[in-house]
Amino acid sequence: MLIIDKRSKSISQIISHAFVFGMVLLYYQTACAQNNLSATGTATAGSGGPIGNAADQAIDGNMETAWVSEKTKGTKWITVILPGATEIKEVHAFVETDLGKPVHHYAIQTLLNGSWRNHTLNASNQQKDIVVAFKKALLTDRIRLAIEDEGLVKVRELEIYGEQYIDSTATEVKKILVNQSGYNLDKPKRFTAPEVPDQTPFFIKDLITKEIVYRGTVQNGIGDFSGFNPLSDVAYIVTIDTLTSYPFRIGPFWLERVTYRNMVDFMTGARHYLGTTDKIRRLSWAWRDGDFFNWALQSLIAQFLSNPSAYKRMERKISYRPNDSFPPPYKDKWGSLAPYAEDAPDIVKLIHWDVDVKISQQLEHEHQKAELAHFLYAFPYLKQWLPQQNFDIVYAYLKEKWTKANVDKRSTSQYDKSPEHNLLSLKTKLGTTKGELPPGHTVIPNLMMFEVASKQGEPDADKYFNAAYRQMSWMIAHLDWHDSLSTKGQRMSEHMTMRAFAYFYHQYPDKRPEGLYDKIEEWAKVAIDRSDNMWDFRKFTKDGDWVPAGWNETGNVLGFPACALAAMSVIKNEALSNALNRLVWAHFDNAFGRNPTGRHFSYDGPTEIEGVDQGWYSAHHGGVGLLEPVRFVFDGSPKNNHYPNHPEIGNLGWTEGWVQFNTAFNISMAYLAHGEVAIFLTRSRKNSLSVRLRVPLNFDEQVVDEMNVVVRASNGDEVVLKLTEEGPYSKYMVGSVRYKKHKVKRNDKVLQAKKGDVITVSYGLGYFEKKAAITIKN
Known part of the structure; x- marks a missing residue:
């Protein structure tokens, strides 16, 4: 129906209105004959006006309905999200003000790394019928129309035209997707077969002999062989009819075997000034492209x-390099701390490096100060x-800087969102999906x-x-786990939040804020x-995006195990x-190939990871971090459009x-080690005490591992006891001491132990310590 503007004062104006509306109808009828992708999408908007004028009315194919914005200043926007x-190639929009006039300032935007980027910007528009054709097709699953005009805005239709995207370079993906490297004994072992019907049998076979060693059935696209725990060095495959998976191994600590040395090598190579390049980089202090929120120091610690024994036994590859041996541009970049002992484990040298840079450069951003604690x-x-x-x-520095509210520019970057x-x-204030300000970052x-x-x-x-108590109480009261900004929306920094909850719970059992346990269980x-x-x-x-749209969210997948393991350490259910x-x-499996792309997150994975x-x-070639030559870089992960199963993309x-991706993995591996450790101290015979320690050390079935415990x-006496690997595929280290005449004897040392004394053995240090104890009764 044609509605004539009552302010029109001439027949010519009325004819003009009729002509415009007729052209709109002609445009609309023509457009409907094309492939309008908006019809398959969903619409959201930044502001809504009167009830009944919701965002979806801008993509309903009806020119008589519209999305109507609020009558406010600032940007008004409407987004269409496509299925994939x-x-x-082209966007059509019919947009007008509440006076029926064209909007003057609009932009067509797409999402990249969490930010909306302009692809078309028009600040002097004179058309209500806006047609934007792109010289080069935009590859995206969502388009946003942003309008800067003041007042009320109506979008009658927002139409998007293009073609389904298929990457011509995409290689064939296995129909059975496993952890390509291998699985840990006695842990969940699952694969995904997206196109296989329920109840279809699957078989685990010896790669060489093809002997069937385990069988099961696929349910909801998943095959579970957690019950298969062979003690062997054999490689296996999953088969379903004619389909096969990549081969994989199963070992006591397979994931640890293929990552521990790699983790340390990555941090060694990614050092600023001293790693695989000596170039001075922006956004970098101790680590190249590390920025102020990389959590590297706490992850190394x-x-x-x-798992101190695992890092102590590693080959030493790092040597101290004094600052005064470098040219003038490097002056005072490090060197305020006295050097470490040359026989220190590499991971201790990396810890020293991070602290030395922070102190030498007087870094005072709240995250940098907090790391030093x-x-x-x-x-x-x-x-x-x-x-x-x-x-x-360091202690003197923190006493001076802990409450300093402002920060010098040398300590921050454009990503700083801290109010003070x-x-x-x-x-x-919660951070964004950049990962720079996670909830609870000050608690630990x-x-x-x-x-x-x-x-x-x-x-x-x-x-x-x-x-810390006040901060934890606020989080218990105010964080909404259903709001993704409180969880996965924090990207690779999400682990900071749940780790804070678990730390408070375990370290201060008599001083916990009310509701702490329930909040963890709710998460x-x-x-x-x-x-x-x-x-x-x-x-x-739950029912929308799989990952934060527009982001390379690799670090969140790698850091999520730390969140879950921290919660598991508390939960009683x-x-x-x-x-x-x-x-x-x-x-972990997702990062190792059990994902829609069928690929490991590291480009160099096949040459660097067993x-x-x-x-x-x-x-990525170049970039701020210049990380390409560094070993064990996590480069990328499936994007939102790859899920639930679109390898053709x-x-x-x-x-x-990014350093932040690797440090998220580092912290997950630390919590994994802590969760694995278990100590058993028993009086095995009348005159003997036995120690049995489960610890991630047996990485190679061909090597007999040894370690010491105290x-x-x-009464304060102690003796060092050597533990030896229980067997080639065992998770346990074992040892015993003879007990005679109320004394424990080992290697010519005597531990005084009379009736009533408590004997203890521990593993792990600080907040990761686990302990077993026994009381001498006779």
């Missing part, structure tokens, strides 16, 4: 505390290799400072605990609810814990390694 990645906390376990000067200078940098203040640092300051006899040490339920799919993959939203454990291993067959499509979206008596 499409090559967009967590690795060492969780981890060093002070861990110093007692590192001091055999580090001078006391290291502790003293006082670490005792309550933090209520403040609790660590409380412990350090208390040991130093500081009269005001309680201020740190009070700040677990939401995570499990979002993971009911054939990949066992925790989605961004066995069903919840078992479900989380499946997700832990599914996310057993990997298909690496990521490409590696191929190398879609942004690919670039057996302590409650």
Whole structure:
């Protein structure tokens, strides 16, 4: 129906209106005959006006309905989300103001790395019928129309035209998708077969002999062979009719076997100034392209505390390089800390490096200051290799800077979202999917400072605990786990939140804020609810996006196991814990090829990681980090459009390694080690005490591993006990000491142990320590 503007004062104006409307109808009828992709999409908008004028009315194919914005200043926008990645060639929009006039300022935008980027910008538009044709098709699954005009805006139709995107370089993907490298004994072992009907039999076969060693059936696209735990060095394949998977191995600690040395090598090569390049890079301090929120220091410390024997036994590859041996541009970039002992493990040298750069460059962003608290906390376990000067200078620095609210420009970058940098203040602002300001990032640092300051006899040490308690109480009351910004929306920094919950729960059992346990269990339920799919993959939203749109979210997949493992360490509900454990291993598997692309996240995976067959499509050349030559870079991961199963999309979206991705993996591996450790101390015979320790050390069935533990008596006496690998495929290290006349004897040392004394053995350090004890009764 033609509605004539009552302000029209001439027949010619009325005819003009009729002509425009007629052209609109002609345009609309023509458009409907084309392939309008909007009809297959969903619409969302940044503001809504009167009830009945929702966003979906701009894609309903009806010119008499419209999305109507609020009558406000600022950007008004409407987005159309398509079912999958499409090559967009043209956008048609019929847009007008509430006075029936054209809008003057609009932009057509697409999403890249979480930010909307303009592809067309028009600040002097004179048309209500807007047609934008792109010289080069835009590869995306969503288009946004952004309008800057003041007042009310109507979008009658927003139409998108293009073609389904298929990457001509995409290679064939296996129909059975496994962890290409291998699985750990006694852990969840699953694969995904997206196109296989339910109840179809599958078989695990010896790769060489083709003997069937296990069988099961596919359910909901998943095959589960967790019950298959062979003690052998054989490679296996999954077969379903004529389909086969890539071969894989199963070992006591297979994931640890193929990653531990690689993790340290990555951090060694990614160092700023001293790694695989000596170039000075922007956005970089201790690590190239590390920015201020890389969490590298705490990840390295967590690795060492969780499994010290594994890192102590590694080959030493790093040597100290003094700052004064470099040209003037490098002056004072590092060198304020006295050097480490040359026999220090490489991971301790990397810890020293990070701290030295922070102190030498006087970095004072709240994240950088908070990282240093981890060093002070861990110093007692590192001091055999580090001078006391290291502790003293860092402690004095933090006492001065902890509450400093402003930050010097040398300590920050354009990604800084912190309202201020006082670490005792309550933090209520959540970061974005960039990953720069995760909830609870001050909790563990403040609790660590409380412990350090208390040991130093500081009269005001309680201020740190009070700040952590106040922050935790706020999170319990205000974080909504159903809001993705509180969880997966924090990208590779999400682990900071749940780790804070678990740390407070375990370290301060008598001082926990009310509701702490329930909040952790609620998080677990939401995570499990979002993971009911054939990949066992925790989605961004339950019924919407799989991953944050437009992002290379690699670090979130790699860091999620740390979140789940931290929650599992608290949760008492066995069903919840078992479900989380499946997700832990599914996310590791996802990074190793059990995903819609069938590829490992690392481009160089096939040459650097034992057993990997298909690496990521490409590696980023150049970039801020210059990480291409570094070993064990996690380059990319499936994007939103690859899910639930679209391998034909191929190398879609942004690919670039980032230190933050690897540190997220590092922290997950630390929590995995802590979760694996178990200690058993028993009186095996009348005159003998036995120690049995489950610990991730048996990486090679051909090598007999040994390690030392300290057996302590409650009176302060102690003796070193050597433990030996129980068997070539065992997870346990074992050893025993003779007990005679109320004394424990080993290697000519005597541990005084009379009736009533408590004997203890522990493994892991600091907040990762686990302990077993026995009381001498006779």
